[in-house]
Amino acid sequence: MNKKEFKEYMREHVLVLDGATGTELQKRGMPLGVCPEQWVLDNPGVLVAIQKEYRDAGSDVVYTCTFGGNRIKLAEFGLGDKTREINQCLAELSRKAMGKDGLVAGDLAPTGQFIKPFGNVPFEDAVDVYKEQVRGLLDGGVDFFVIETMMDIQEARAALLAVKESCDLAVCVSMTFDQAGKTLTGTDPVTALITLQALGADAVGCNCSTGPQDMLNIISAMRPYARIPLLAKPNAGLPKLIDGKTVFDMMPDKFGSFMLSFISQGVGLIGGCCGTSPEYIKQIRSQVTRMKPVPPDPKRIFAVNSARKTVFAGSDRPLVVIGERINPTGKQKMQEELKEGKTLEVKKFAQEQIEKGASILDVNVGMPGINERDTMIKIVEQLSAIAEAPLCLDSASPEVLEAALRMYPGRALINSISGEKSKLKKLLPLAAKYGAAFILLPLSEKGVPETAEERIQIIENVFAEAQKFGYQKHDFVVDGLVMTVSSDQKAAQETLKVISWCTNMFGCNTVVGLSNVSFGLPERGWINATFLAMAAGHGLTMVIANPSNDMLMRIKMASDVLTSRDPNSMRYIGFCWENKEEAERPRTHKRVLKPAEQLYDAVLMGDRDNIRTLLDAALREGLSASDAVEQRLIPAIMQVGILYEKKIYYLPQLIQSAETLKDAFEILEPLLAPGKKSGRKKAIVVLATVKGDIHDIGKNIVALMLRNYGFTVHDLGKDVPAEEIIRKATETKADIVGLSALMTTTMVEMKQVIDHARKSNLGSRFMVGGAVVNEHYAKEIGADGYAKDAHAAVKLAESLAKNTGDKQGGSE
């Protein structure tokens, strides 16, 4: 049954599917833990009998028993190399059961592995795995395909593409959702539907997951956006494990009572999943006999999505902002990172734009010196994993676009397709194959038309072509083409005419990239913002802009209110409230004090940025270096210690204050009288994380704090043998040796070091610390003290140094 035949058939018929196969096989002797596909081939009569019972109970269709028939699953039983053959034989068995009149659906199901970007299996590998299975099922004579129990939208996409690229048979996809209404990888029902129907599924729906009641909610959520029939295969209620067996709690008659509701919600294919049997199918058949399917009645609305979020657009909805910042042009740091294969800068821009209000992220990585295709794939993978916002794939290269569209786990927006014939010819089939929405650029080989009328002509031409690929008016968005007003003041009016025509006459969505309009003029922000307001007034639905531009975002929010796109102005009020909060945050008072007074606060607040300026100013005003130390800096750091002990300060504040103090001392040290310099040099400390242990952050912070408090520290690093610690302590005449260990298995090494030191008559005092160490353990191994954190370590070191007598420190 090819796609066209399926579509026609589904207009008139409700297809009754089968019920559970796995549990039926188990009832009839299949042991747990075996490969079901192989067991069925060894016991073919059992499957044929089950499927005949389903046929007799009223199933129009049975699924082939190939749920685990892909190479990855079969390989777990050493049968990977027999994939094609197994699938062919199993399809033939189902055909035998159903005879000539019944339908056999080739069943594809999860591989058990996760596909990139979520998992580690390359997308193309997954497509190939399914293609191999599809070939076997085609050899076995299946009538169409079902992709079922999918928990990851990307795996469903891989299977769907595998079928599409192998044959013209119809293909249905059913996903599995949890109780929160999400797939395992976080896709909601509407997003799954929009992605899969755009990619070419002939029916979409849900199986397994839950009982009929909850599944009805999932189907109802899909219904308003479905252009195709929906599919439902619920479980027989909820599963429970009783005496080692999974059982379900709903009886057939109760199960059957939900069927009319399913049909009224647009379900055209209905069956049962786990726990159901021919008895349940009999109930379904009795309920749906003589019923005709309810045809789809989708909202005509623009939608794009990521794997986890759908963004809708329309002139009655808030203006959608497409963040334009992921583009290396003019961004040195991003360019350098992309050349090095790094993506942190891109991720930062993604996060920042979403926080500032972008709903979609434009991704353009075109720049010299990189492989644009590989870079685009990498960025799309990363952003798909970390950001919920759908992506707008922006490239002049069809090859780059195809690579990105193929692996993008949602419905992307292409930026852009113009009226140039050569581009249309390449890009429209590409967009259609992957179900992408696109930005229609109304320009032709002759360039950008000056008048709105000429642009409108191009829009109509492109739409006529796009219709041949199944596109409707709400599947694309027209770029109004903003030209610069400094060279032609009528340019803005022409763009507005296009927007107005699209909104009021033609009936499609519009987008503009703002910045061009103000090119060559001073104070461009005013022009851009005003133009945005005017365009919104003409019905603009999307804008490509920098959402960090506060003025633009304020205009956008206000425009949404004035064009009735923000019911009760709630979004506007929320936006104002957030910004008001920001403006009204109390400021610190340090700027009103004199520089000398501010020194204390600078250390207290860890103000490293201003400490040098403040010191310079304070010294110019007559504060002596020694007074700065004794009257300002030392009291401040003492206060920091007190605040930390009281938990009013936390670790980063303690460190920042200590670092500020260190910066201040570096400036003051040369200015202090020789006699005063000794005030900071307290003692020599050798620090190490003991042998076998590789954790060193705590030890590093202790080293840093000790240095900031004037100790001379020799940090030997991590995984340091006892001999090396003793050697260094002896060589430097260390007053104190500090040992760190994080694990119970490595803390014992501390004792080895201390024992070794005592035998070597090393005079140093020992202090220990680390997550698993405590006071008691310190005493037990003969250490002189235990410090629970960096601040305590400083206090302990000061105390130990005092006991041994302060001494001048050596150089590190």
Next chain:
Amino acid sequence: MSSVTYIEHLPAVPKRRRILNRLGYQEQMTVLDNEQARFLDQGIKQGLLLCQVQGVFGRFKISKRSPETVELDSGLIFKSRQLARMLVSSDEMVLMASTAGKEVTNRISFEIAQGNPALGVIFDAVASQAADAGLDSISKMLNTLLAKEGKRLLRRRFSPGYGDLSLCYQRILFDLLKLEKLELNLTETFMIVPEKSVLAITGIQGIKP
């Protein structure tokens, strides 16, 4: 049969409260001014971007048990009274691992070396919690999968080095989960590198009707 599943981008968002706890922040006690609050927020955000939380899990059939041991189908024996007690009602053992990745670990050292230790410790706290959140995320995912079988994971998790389960079992878990695929290594003393990585053992039990 047992199979191991790898996840390259775990949806693991650590709880902010736990990150703050790690940094010594105490609710209703610690006071941050605007700049410090912004520094902390930015640090956490950047730290999260630096983490690429990856994970792996595998289900392994338990074939035999005694009060001191748990034996897998493969013949592998875990000697630990505490582990055996935890798994007393489980027919399957689940092994899992999660890592915050190399980039964040390198960046922690870099920031400390470059004189930005306050940022370094924030990244450190984020990375530690991200690795832990990775295990939580795997558990959540597994529970969703297991619910279809009427089963769920035990609430408790156990790790080598805890209680009476020797740290040397890190090697066994490492090999069973093929952790080199996540670019992890094990030192001679059974420490995982990069260090912001965690291993755990738990069991599967039926959902009580």
